[in-house]
Amino acid sequence: MLFERITSEGLAHYSYLIGDGQEATVIDPRRDVEVYLEVAYRRGMRIACAVETHRHEDFVSGSVELAARTGAAIVRSGDLAYYGRPVQEGESLSVGALRLQALHTPGHTPGHMSYLLHDAQGAPWALFSGDALLADEVGRVDLFGAGRTEELAAQLYDSLFYRIRPLGDSLLLCPAHGAGSPCGAAIADRPWTTIGLERQLNPRLQYTRRTEFVGAMTQPLEYPPYFRTMDRLNKDGPPVLGQLPAPRPLTPREVAVQADRAQVLDTRMVTGFAAAHIPGALSIWEAGVPGFAGWFLSYERPILLVVEGDDVSGAVRHLIRLGLDRIEGYLSGGMLSWHKAGLESAHTDTVTVQELCRRLDHGEPVWILDVRSASELLEEGRIPGAHHIHVTQLPGRLGEVPRDVPVYIFCGSGLRSMIAASLLERAGWQRVNVVLGGFAGWRSARFPIETAEAVPVPVAAKAAGPADLR
Amino acid sequence: MLFERITSEGLAHYSYLIGDGQEATVIDPRRDVEVYLEVAYRRGMRIACAVETHRHEDFVSGSVELAARTGAAIVRSGDLAYYGRPVQEGESLSVGALRLQALHTPGHTPGHMSYLLHDAQGAPWALFSGDALLADEVGRVDLFGAGRTEELAAQLYDSLFYRIRPLGDSLLLCPAHGAGSPCGAAIADRPWTTIGLERQLNPRLQYTRRTEFVGAMTQPLEYPPYFRTMDRLNKDGPPVLGQLPAPRPLTPREVAVQADRAQVLDTRMVTGFAAAHIPGALSIWEAGVPGFAGWFLSYERPILLVVEGDDVSGAVRHLIRLGLDRIEGYLSGGMLSWHKAGLESAHTDTVTVQELCRRLDHGEPVWILDVRSASELLEEGRIPGAHHIHVTQLPGRLGEVPRDVPVYIFCGSGLRSMIAASLLERAGWQRVNVVLGGFAGWRSARFPIETAEAVPVPVAAKAAGPADLR
Amino acid sequence: MLFERITSEGLAHYSYLIGDGQEATVIDPRRDVEVYLEVAYRRGMRIACAVETHRHEDFVSGSVELAARTGAAIVRSGDLAYYGRPVQEGESLSVGALRLQALHTPGHTPGHMSYLLHDAQGAPWALFSGDALLADEVGRVDLFGAGRTEELAAQLYDSLFYRIRPLGDSLLLCPAHGAGSPCGAAIADRPWTTIGLERQLNPRLQYTRRTEFVGAMTQPLEYPPYFRTMDRLNKDGPPVLGQLPAPRPLTPREVAVQADRAQVLDTRMVTGFAAAHIPGALSIWEAGVPGFAGWFLSYERPILLVVEGDDVSGAVRHLIRLGLDRIEGYLSGGMLSWHKAGLESAHTDTVTVQELCRRLDHGEPVWILDVRSASELLEEGRIPGAHHIHVTQLPGRLGEVPRDVPVYIFCGSGLRSMIAASLLERAGWQRVNVVLGGFAGWRSARFPIETAEAVPVPVAAKAAGPADLR
């Protein structure tokens, strides 16, 4: 039996390649499909089928790409789409001698399907649960608007308690997402899990009544605006790429000329960005692109990339997974070539937590902006006197940030702070400081922390990147 | 015939793997010998011999490593060494049906040998000229002290004009170094060359009298102090590594504790270093390590590495090629983890050339330090009012740099400036600025340039890194 | 959390690399340890510990190699060994914030330990069960002689029913072996499993009384003679390799000269071996080396390799995992160079099942030798009139095979038949034929099959290679 889980870092997305004999199937493929082709090829298998658990909202499905490149059939959930064929509840899909049995498990989406894998002897062995059941979490039910949240939560309760849990503790559970995905509020970093482990450990499965479960699910999560674009692409079928795009290398002058009509995305680490960047550039460190590019980049305008050196393949991969295909080129030679061309750059001030403390002690004017999510504040505490705007909300709440006082930005580590700083600078702020090490540094240095009270605002997914990069 | 040239970037070192049948020979191997083993293995050849043209002074020879790992014999020039056997003038070494004929070509070193490769039909085809003849250059003759320069220059003249040139224009010329090596003053970026091309284009071969040639060779080149260590290691035989060392990942606290007795080498790009670094760290961008680590790192004290992230293999490879083997570990997670641990960092101010110009226009106090080499000044011109100390001379001439005026450091691009800045800061300077883009940026922005007059000081090799990284 | 399973093909051996923060631990490492070093390095972790579940008998443990190359501590089961320190029942080993709790689970060996992994929140999550519990199987209990089988089987029962099963259905089960290992009679091809899946599906866990279980475990399995060498090496600690050995390329003449005192192992596919091989060579197709080299190669005599071309790395890796380190070289250029050197080769006749059938129909004299294992016969049936000697038993039962009648050898596919044929030819047999496709081909062609009755002889492990290569 071929059974391989493919992880897409950043999206925290899991897809699965299963196969038997000469036939393989991919469950919830991503858009850069080379990895499936290579594994199948090495095993002498053809990819006969791409199976979707539901219409994804956080990444562009790779089913259409896979079909275009291998002739695979697309089998999908009942959620509306203009390609593939919808699977029926109870229908069995064969993969060699293996069998995938479709289970309707609505809630995250109305048409959401899970697939129960039976081995060649007919014994059930694993459940591909899509976004219905995740490690320590369940899929969010707020994607179709507040009006349908309760209905979908109730459906999800039934899916979980009457369809999935009865399958028994022993089954391997194979969800579509791991820790760090925005598709669930607080997915755990549990490398593999089982239905039984979730029954015992998953807080969402501890309710004994549907009403309690539904009540707990009404807290809305953040709804990234790019989800709508994902939704549309996954309904219509995204453009076929053929291969990973290779953007053009551009000279500094070419970038300078194009920078106005385009959006410059700089994926270097925050220290490099701090010291010098193209004026107006957006900072998102590379591993943060899957989580944040959709929030802050426009789908309409061309994208220019700045990386450390010339290897933009990582950034490109992340962008096309989000359908951000309009990458027109990158600054060849990086910022070094920019400066050698005698062009102007901007910089962003940074401080360590100690330096900030010194300034506070000296009574310097300081406006502290904490861009962590509400749930992080709740869990980890807050810095006394800090103002809280989650980084994703910043574009809409710029008016709350003063222009005449130095702003000191905190996040978990300093990474997201630089996104915020680059947004403020682009909007004309001039006295912006990023606090290096962020809340982690503040706590490590044993500076004072307050307990945060719960706030009645949409909470973000627990993490938008590997936990240690927050 | 197997004929492969292996380039060691940064050192601009060429070694050659030649073979026939099942037998291969390496000429002037480097210390990280895996590449030879792999190529030979793929071809079904055993490396029977390591051949040295001379005792190298700019890198640790890999002959001993190769012998330890393959049982290869070591055949070397007559220059003193305590291993291998010296080859005789005229002696023929067979490599399958090929033949390497030893030619004594003294000058760069007294015992320097070149090797004339005859193909299987007995026709001469290529000359491995070591450091005797290079593209547009010849090997320096000042390594044995001023007292012997003239004698060695005369020997080199004879080697070039009476031994090498008579071999004819047609032969492929295979030197031990390419552009960027400190073993010749101004080696050209000519990917492959021939004796004829050198006869026509090499300025050193245009002399018609020995005395003129000798006269032109008396200008001393810089003598990096680490050359003595290379020399000793290549005399005694360096320690056998067995494999590329894998330094230990260290936590921020472990690094902080060890930083005092060790030397911290930070190989990130200069912008990252500028924004934040461990106080006291030495900055050498990764590609600059081969050219500068030997100047500024001690062979006695342990080395701790800081890179972008966790991949130190590039830096380690560069260091062990210089015999800098005492690498005790690296900061795992890079500066991000340092700041998350709440530790203090330092930063270095940077300015663009425009900003510097503005400050000059406003009459701000400015002390410009140009750390390019004398030959660069001569070729490219100088910034009006700048003080010149080549970066390699800075540790011995710190007294010339004022502490009470802001210092603005120029090099070609901003890379070497950061080395200088880190040296100054370690010595207590506090108002140090690196000019981003350096002289290239200054020139691109069309700011004024003066012609530099020739200066009677030791000149550096033309470049200590790829030309565009100066 | 770092959690990676490393599969050693052929041995069907699983080792596990787990880590948290900067600390990693390997459970039951193999001897070619590069893979652990690379994964840990990429993650910025140091391997602090190698943990053994028991003293292995089917491969050489990599703990000593890992300790030599990383400084890792060795923690092992109570089974006698002259290195590392024995772990205590109930003892907790920390791996960053993770915790491995030792459970004494004797049976397969008296000192066998399993390790229960608790996640950072303290919840048990996975059990590293070594050879105690495998997919559809349990570890064999006959390794210490018939006299102790019953005692060990009783211990194993208690370990399984009173120590492992009570941990609950939900836990991920991480055994040391998968399908194809000789450490269990009939391990299933279940890529991942749980305690619950085993409780339901594992035939060994269906007994309700200890006596029944013990009774069912008395059927002895084959005891490969090389297990003793493994045992000794794993007691004393095997020699440290430093790196994967790279055997010397040899000319045909060199191989011919050395062939007498050495043993020639030819790992090409059976068709290549059939057409021409060095007289006296042993045939084991590459993927079969882990399962069969230990049976038929001597640890005392040097080994010479013949492969298709020059890439012997796969064969070398398989051999050193078994401690077969005396690899003196390989035939460079393969059999093509042998024949070009004008040397004599031998060949082995092959027939398709159809051709064999035709000969049977024509009444030609035929002696059919079936070298499959007893359990395969039992499961799959037998060819009418075939004589059964399991391939592993052939050297001791040569006397049963006639020399004056053409022998036609069957196995599952034709692979093991060629081992048998090469053994017979080396012993002087001249009229040996390998049946291509073996029993699979016979059955596919719908030729007659008899049901085999159970035989009271030691049964082999279910497979000694991937199922489809039998």
Next chain:
Amino acid sequence: MLFERITSEGLAHYSYLIGDGQEATVIDPRRDVEVYLEVAYRRGMRIACAVETHRHEDFVSGSVELAARTGAAIVRSGDLAYYGRPVQEGESLSVGALRLQALHTPGHTPGHMSYLLHDAQGAPWALFSGDALLADEVGRVDLFGAGRTEELAAQLYDSLFYRIRPLGDSLLLCPAHGAGSPCGAAIADRPWTTIGLERQLNPRLQYTRRTEFVGAMTQPLEYPPYFRTMDRLNKDGPPVLGQLPAPRPLTPREVAVQADRAQVLDTRMVTGFAAAHIPGALSIWEAGVPGFAGWFLSYERPILLVVEGDDVSGAVRHLIRLGLDRIEGYLSGGMLSWHKAGLESAHTDTVTVQELCRRLDHGEPVWILDVRSASELLEEGRIPGAHHIHVTQLPGRLGEVPRDVPVYIFCGSGLRSMIAASLLERAGWQRVNVVLGGFAGWRSARFPIETAEAVPVPVAAKAAGPADLR
């Protein structure tokens, strides 16, 4: 300066990637263009131009593919083609600061251009000579029919003696082909060469009169029929592939069903093919595909592949370079799966030279067929009594081979003999034997050899594969 030579093994084709700044150009690109994209990408360069020296006849040009994938302009020789633009004599193409100057050097083709590369300082440095001048050879002049041979030879003489030789001895010479190409009769294995080395060593440049040169060039070379297809594809522009095709894995039954209407190409080594192959399959060992597939495969019928195992990428790459794009699939699992499916296979008898000698000594009836080329016979001698038909001529001369006597086939090593054997068997011959080791083995065993007299038939190119694989 970027300067990289890319070798396509088998075709013995050299293409060159040169670049400066951010601009790169490929000279005579092959059709699988990934390698150019990767090197350019790593260097931060865009491929702005594909340059052709002439319309190739031995492989499909990659210019159209490169243009489709990168937007590169196509600049080509004046030889008729329906794409790109013809370059003018004397025209300069810039590649960053480098300059390629076009030189009309007709002879191999009427419009053939060479390109003189000037470095950034304007010094000529290398000549890309296409097929005009090769190591020890010149391009053949017989491609346009006997009627034009003399005219083209005269043109070539002028190109060589009046255009190329005057450029001087010192220049690096960069031809489009190395040893083993069918584009020249006897190209030497000289890894790099210069105009001077050719002036001295190249037999074709030793003539002092044009008439002598022309006279020596009238000996026609073999004209592979597939050259016409190459010619047509390179005139019209071949189909764009987008990426390397990945043929479908097929079950034995699927292959068996399709085998009739398709052509089965088996690229395993000859021993594997000898023991068992699909009846009717054509044998060409993998490295021999570039040289022989065009001779024996039809462009009209679909191709099915059989390899050792499942990795057909090497064979596919070779085939598409020849425009043999109709690859419909491959036998997944190789011949092992074929036999396990119970299908019939054929085999080919082999003998060692000793065994053949014994049969000759015993007076057995033997008809020896030597399929080496005429020039090999001339150089190496012949086996007494052997009949000579070059392998490429065999399909048209089958009538000369007896059906009632055992045929023993010789080539250089046994590789080409198997092509011949498979051709005979497909045509119904039943008593065919391949002599393992071929002429090399015969000579190594010191069996008698006769001197061959020159024969007035078309001679083949010197080698159709690496010399040691003949």
